[in-house]
Amino acid sequence: MAQKLLLIDTDCGIDDAQAIMLALSQPQVKVLGITCCFGNTTVDHVCHNVVRVLSVCGRNEIPVFRGLAGPLVGAFNTLKDHFGSDGLGDVLDAKDPVGWEERVQKEHAVAAMVRLVSENPGQVSLVALGPLTNLAIAIRLDPTFPQKLKDLFIMGGNMEGKGNVSVCGEFNFVMDPESAYVVLEEYTCPTHIATWEFTCRNKLSWDFFEKLVAQEHNAARFMKTITSKCWAFSREFGVNKRDVLFGQGFVPYDAYAVAACIDPSVVTESVECAVRVEVQGTMGRGMMALDHTNVLKKTHKVLVMKTCDLTKFGELLMASLRLP
Template sequence: MAQKLLLIDTDCGIDDAQAVMVALAQPNVKVLGITCCFGNTSVDHVCQNVVRVLSVCGRNEIPVFKGLAGPLVGAFNTLKDHFGTDGLGDVLNAEHPVGWKDRIQKEHAVTAMIRLVSENPGQVSLVALGPLTNLALAIRLDPTFPQKLKDLFIMGGNMEGKGNVSVCGEFNFVMDPESAFVVLEEYMCPTHIATWEFTCRNKLSWDFFEKLINQDHAAAYFMKTITSKCWAFSREFGVNKRDALFGQGFVPYDAYAIAACIDPSVVTESVECAVRVELQGALGRGMMALDFTNMLKKSHCVSVMKAFDLTKFSQLLMASLRQPNVDH
């Protein structure tokens, strides 16, 4: 099987950590680097979190790059601490990774992103798990950057106008609507999007979650630890709110995008259409609109995921937490 080259851009919270582990567990996947951005927490915490994940999985050879600390326009306003203030459930605060700053490359995440893709034209899949700020700046610095990508996978945005941090807005896009707009207007490479509603409609059971984190492996123990006090991983999470729309269950948001990149067959249904990110309005800012009637007259369509093979997805998740502890 041909080796897949991945570049992961992340605001590493708990679900990002799970997603990164999915990629690291696959023998046919080579992660060229991990670029960090603000989002679930500050960019410094994100860098620390990525170092933790790589250490737990014994993959310290993968370079980590620090990126943007706030959105393209305006100030960074923290909207919530869904995964704790540090992004990993606030259970590891007394255990800062030893020498983590030395593990962060001197090169800026955006220039590293451009360089790594330019060195491997047409071969790199870029997976974006947080706000799209690093990606937006990359195309401003190098307008040819997107055409050098093999493809782009994004976790973010909406397909039904249902939001999780505003009435109509999903977290990653709301954190930097201008960057989301730039990316979806100007990246002409094959683009695949796992929206918030899609992930919730393709949830897994809490019984599966218990089996997942109780495997006898260091990575599983790590995941069990960081989810232990996090409300988002409680069986009561979303009662009378999210459940009214989607029902209860375990939703490893970012892992859907990684899984779709690694094994396209997990996506069993998708829709091809043009999209646009709304930049105006108190309710709609940051919402992604799907243009089913071609009113936007755009030449570029994206693939918006609708249904997933949950059996294959479950297998990828289980494998992700069977990695040995080499340096934790």
């Protein structure tokens, strides 16, 4: 089987860590590099977190690149109450692993992204797990960049106008609506989107989560640690947006996009249509609109994931925490 080449762009919080480990667990997948951006926490924390994940998995050979520290327009205002101020639950030693800064490459993430894809034209799948700022800058640096990609998988946006950080907006897109707009207008490569509603509608049980983190492997112990004091992984949430709309359950948001990239059969139904990100207004800013009736007259259409094979997805997740 030919190797699948992946480039992962991340704002590494707990769900990103799970998604990265999923990619690392698959023998047919080669992760060329991990590019970092702001989002769940600051870009420096993100770099640190990615190095932590790679260290736990024994994959220190994978290069890590620091990218954008804020959105194209406006200031970066992090939400510190979801995955903690460091993005990984505020339970890890701030110095662990010692010398992590030296593992971050000098080359900027956007330059590395363009270089790695240009070195492997038509072969690289780009998986975007955070705000799309690095991707927006990449196409400004090299307008042919999207044409060199094999495909693009995004976790972000919404398909029904249901928001998790605003009335109508999903976190990753709301953090940088202009970048999301640029990417979904100008990246004309095959594009697959795992929206917030999709992930929540395809949730797993908390019993599954308990079995997942109870495995006797370093990756599972790491995941159990970083979720141990994080309210987002507590059965005592209280009433929150996701529970009201979709019911309770374990939702490893970013892992859906990585799973779909690795094994397309995980996604059992998608909607193919043009999309556009709203950049105006207050309630709608950052919302992704689906053009079901071709009002926009766009030639490029994306695949918006709708349903998921939870058995296959669960098996991939279980394998992801058997590292090393």
